Amino acid sequence: MAHFEILLVLEKVKVDKLSPIARSHLMAKVRNSNTLPELQLRRAMWTIEIRFRLGQRIGRTQPDIVFKRARLAIFIDGCFWHSCPIHGSRPKSNQRFWEKKLTRNVARDRKTTTDLESAEWVVMRFWEHEVDQDAFGCARKIAKLLGKSSTGNLRQ
Template identity: 50%
Template sequence: MQRMRRASTKPELVLRRELHSRGLRFRVNHAGMPGRPDIVFTRARLAVFVDGCFWHRCPFHFVMPKNNRGFWQEKLDRNVVRDREKDEALISAGWRVLHVWEHENPVTAADLIEQLWRERRGVPVRLGEVRS
């Protein structure tokens, strides 16, 4: 498990490229925040987490391992609890939290992130500006 990437996974990189191509600028793995969000828009106070289907128990793709089931049950339960705790900490500090699953279309996810960014920054959304 030590070899598992903590940051800059392929789904994160694809989403970051899409956001950057739209002119959105952000911080990556902001260490000073609860849970170290993968993508942070500091002025908009928007924190984005790109969650892996296995590690965060995707309702569509997660399958519990057959071997060492007790270990995995406990470990993954802790991950989900930790996710909720960091979300609550960020929300109570005035942040908007968004979770994107690794299997989601990065363009669709970027559309939602851009829309939330615009709303929180007070930037008007004009028809045809946000990609669909």
């Protein structure tokens, strides 16, 4: 199932009406697929000539994009799954399940960030909505951290 179809399913069935097993299957798929904001950011980075390899890990952590030489790890956090202050929400049914699940996600994000930082990595986190609203702006921030001029090809 492609990511877009999953999103469509999530929209249609209202995630919390699924059985816990069906739901966790669906969530695992969403987490592991190439998400739309990730693709948007990668495309913007490519356009302003930031080159990178995909699927790089730092130990057991797999950030969305890694620049090993610059020790820069980039994460794109989905607004729902990572509880964005603007768009994060708690489904109304199965409240305990969701509270636990989403709280755990946030705690894990924090731990990942502090672990990487204490290993002297620079961690950049973008919200899904930031990438959605301005992928090129996000790409330029990355370029700046990499010490690259991003004035090259900014054609959108």
